[in-house]
Amino acid sequence: MTEERAFLKGNEALAYGALRTGLNAYFAYPITPSSEIPETLAAEWGRPEYPAFKVFLQAASELEAISMVIGAAATGAKAMTATSGPGFSLKQEGLSYAAGMELPMLVVDVNRAGPGLGNLGPEQTDYFQATRGGGHGGYPTVVLAPASVPEMASFPALGFDLAFRYRTPVVLLADAFLGQLKEDLSFPDVPAPTYDVSWAATGARGDERHVLSSLNLELMDQSRHSHHLLDKRLRIAEQEPRAEEVDTDDAEVVLVAYGICARLARRAVRLLRSRSVRAGLFRPITLAPFPARRLRGLLEAGRRKFLVVELNAGQMVEDVRLAVEGGAEVRSVGEMGGLLPSSLDLVRAGEAMAR
Amino acid sequence: MTAAAEVYAPTLGALSALTGKATHYCAGCEHGTLTRLIAKAIDELGIRERTVMVSSVGCSVLAHEYLNVDAVQAPHGRAPAVMAGIKRVRPDLVTFAVQGDGDAVSIGLLELLNAANRGEPITVFLVNNAIYGMTGGQMAPTTPSGMVTTTTPAGRDPVATGPPIDATKLVASFERPAYVKRVFLPIRPTPAARVYNARGALEGARSVRHAFEVQERGGFAFVEFVSTCSVNWKLGILDAKRYAAEALEPLFPAGLVRDRFGVEGR
Numbered sequence: 001m002t003e004e005r006a007f008l009k010g011n012e013a014l015a016y017g018a019l020r021t022g023l024n025a026y027f028a029y030p031i032t033p034s035s036e037i038p039e040t041l042a043a044e045w046g047r048p049e050y051p052a053f054k055v056f057l058q059a060a061s062e063l064e065a066i067s068m069v070i071g072a073a074a075t076g077a078k079a080m081t082a083t084s085g086p087g088f089s090l091k092q093e094g095l096s097y098a099a100g101m102e103l104p105m106l107v108v109d110v111n112r113a114g115p116g117l118g119n120l121g122p123e124q125t126d127y128f129q130a131t132r133g134g135g136h137g138g139y140p141t142v143v144l145a146p147a148s149v150p151e152m153a154s155f156p157a158l159g160f161d162l163a164f165r166y167r168t169p170v171v172l173l174a175d176a177f178l179g180q181l182k183e184d185l186s187f188p189d190v191p192a193p194t195y196d197v198s199w200a201a202t203g204a205r206g207d208e209r210h211v212l213s214s215l216n217l218e219l220m221d222q223s224r225h226s227h228h229l230l231d232k233r234l235r236i237a238e239q240e241p242r243a244e245e246v247d248t249d250d251a252e253v254v255l256v257a258y259g260i261c262a263r264l265a266r267r268a269v270r271l272l273r274s275r276s277v278r279a280g281l282f283r284p285i286t287l288a289p290f291p292a293r294r295l296r297g298l299l300e301a302g303r304r305k306f307l308v309v310e311l312n313a314g315q316m317v318e319d320v321r322l323a324v325e326g327g328a329e330v331r332s333v334g335e336m337g338g339l340l341p342s343s344l345d346l347v348r349a350g351e352a353m354a355r
Numbered sequence: 356m357t358a359a360a361e362v363y364a365p366t367l368g369a370l371s372a373l374t375g376k377a378t379h380y381c382a383g384c385e386h387g388t389l390t391r392l393i394a395k396a397i398d399e400l401g402i403r404e405r406t407v408m409v410s411s412v413g414c415s416v417l418a419h420e421y422l423n424v425d426a427v428q429a430p431h432g433r434a435p436a437v438m439a440g441i442k443r444v445r446p447d448l449v450t451f452a453v454q455g456d457g458d459a460v461s462i463g464l465l466e467l468l469n470a471a472n473r474g475e476p477i478t479v480f481l482v483n484n485a486i487y488g489m490t491g492g493q494m495a496p497t498t499p500s501g502m503v504t505t506t507t508p509a510g511r512d513p514v515a516t517g518p519p520i521d522a523t524k525l526v527a528s529f530e531r532p533a534y535v536k537r538v539f540l541p542i543r544p545t546p547a548a549r550v551y552n553a554r555g556a557l558e559g560a561r562s563v564r565h566a567f568e569v570q571e572r573g574g575f576a577f578v579e580f581v582s583t584c585s586v587n588w589k590l591g592i593l594d595a596k597r598y599a600a601e602a603l604e605p606l607f608p609a610g611l612v613r614d615r616f617g618v619e620g621r
Binding site for chain 1 (some may be wrong): 364403404405406407409416417419421423424425427428429430433436437438439440441442443445448465466469546
């Protein structure tokens with residue numbers, strides 16, 4: 001598709017990013033603050049610009065929507081659904097089955113606040129649910145964390161690429177702020193990639209059948225399958241962790257943050273440096289696999305203080321602690337309830353740590 | 356190979372839509388009958404190479420081991436949604452699911468009814484044996500009032516748990532389904548003790564074929580097969596057939612409820 005500039009909300013940008021990377025099918029269940037994604041796709045469905053986009057369908061529930069994604073993905077289609085916290089809980093059933101059957105798909109969670117219904121403000125409280133495989137049975141997920149509207153637009157392509165290359169569901173974990181934030185962006189002129197889908201269930205030719213099932217009644221069969229999934233998880237952890245670093249070379253305090261918090265932390269790093277605190281930013285782009293080795297590299301290069309900024313009671317901080325294995329001081333700062341920490345909050349926390 | 360397997364293997368292998376693997380279904384269970392009827396219809400219609408079955412959760416969870424077609428596993432109750440996903444993306448494919456009463460009428464009622472309301476061109480075969488078979492004999496949404504199950508040891512009390520649900524009636528309450536039918540599948544022991552009437556299986560064979568034909572013409576097809584579960588009903592096989600005729604048939608009467616395309620008349 002041709003290069004194009006636009007000024008869009010994060011949710012809209014994500015929808016267009018998915019369309020431009022050849023989205024075939026979207027199955028919707030509306031929930032604030034993610035509803036602009038299905039609304040944008042519903043409006044674009046049938047337009048000649050996106051000939052690959054064959055199916056838009058509003059389901060009767062989140063469970064129905066993710067199950068429809070399973071059906072479409074099983075035929076090798078690029079299929080996607082989006083939701084927010086309460087709906088993401090319901091998606092976990094389908095994600096577990098999809099992981100067991102090794103189906104590529106993209107599931108977007110625009111994280112809102114609080115357990116239960118909470119509110120519509122931004123939080124990062126779904127971190128554990130997304131990164132640990134929130135459904136039953138223990139399975140790997142790949143979780144991507146955009147931090148800007150341009151990344152909301154470009155990450156669907158990255159997500160589908162990982163999904164199809166590894167045959168795995170991919171979660172794109174945004175938050176209410178990123179979904180609603182409006183920014184300038186440019187869509188690159190990149191063709192929609194195609195992938196090998198010879199495994200797909202589209203009819204048996206002769207003796208060659210494609211049975212996509214997560215059922216292994218023989219214990220040895222299940223053990224083999226679980227080890228196969230583990231091997232895949234290790235391969236992804238080896239090859240695919242992504243992170244961005246800002247001013248970490250000489251940093252005495254490294255702020256660790258993703259998504260909307262990475263933007264706040266970036267500003268805090270500048271402010272801290274203007275106040276003679278050598279601060280840096282480590283921003284995980286893949287939350288799963290967590291870029292632990294790279295963070296560990298910072299420790300080995302002499303960085304000894306990490307300040308984790310997140311919109312929850314401390315979730316990613318556990319991955320940071322695991323990465324440094326007690327070799328560094330790790331503190332946590334953040335906000336909850338839909339509020340953001342102020343730059344001053346982060347500067348104070350950084351200064352206190354540097355002392 | 357046992358003597359029985361030698362007798363049955365050539366017959367089973369004769370259908371290209373059967374893998375030939377012996378089923379795990381209990382003796383006397385209509386799931387085995389239906390597996391054969393589905394394979395027969397797939398062969399007759401020549402659709403094996405573009406059929407994708409959706410495996411539901413329950414006794415039919417292993418049906419893809421016996422039916423020689425491509426298959427996708429659905430989460431419990433979600434088979435109609437998975438079929439909708441397949442069919443919307445690939446309308447050229449044929450898709451069906453064999454769902455039990457627990458799968459389709461309890462945990463998956465939303466998926467069944469919404470697929471029916473949208474008129475998805477898919478085929479649902481419901482095996483209604485009035486009990487949860489795979490999990491060992493608990494109350495199903497179709498369990499008759501008074502029936503003893505492991506979770507209704509004093510008999511199902513309709514005041515506490517509601518009366519049995521008529522899935523065929525529910526599906527037919529929507530405008531879009533094109534083919535809705537209920538078939539009494541078990542053989543009928545007659546008073547002359549050694550004579551059995553297998554009319555249900557013959558009717559079943561026709562209905563399965565019609566249900567696929569309706570899907571090919573773009574319609575939602577639903578066939579409920581009233582069946583037995585002698586093991587969990589704790590009855591002998593023939594007593595279970597008798598019980599089905601006495602207790603289930605009046606509750607779930609067989610009959611063609613809708614045939615929009617007139618496939619039955621041709």
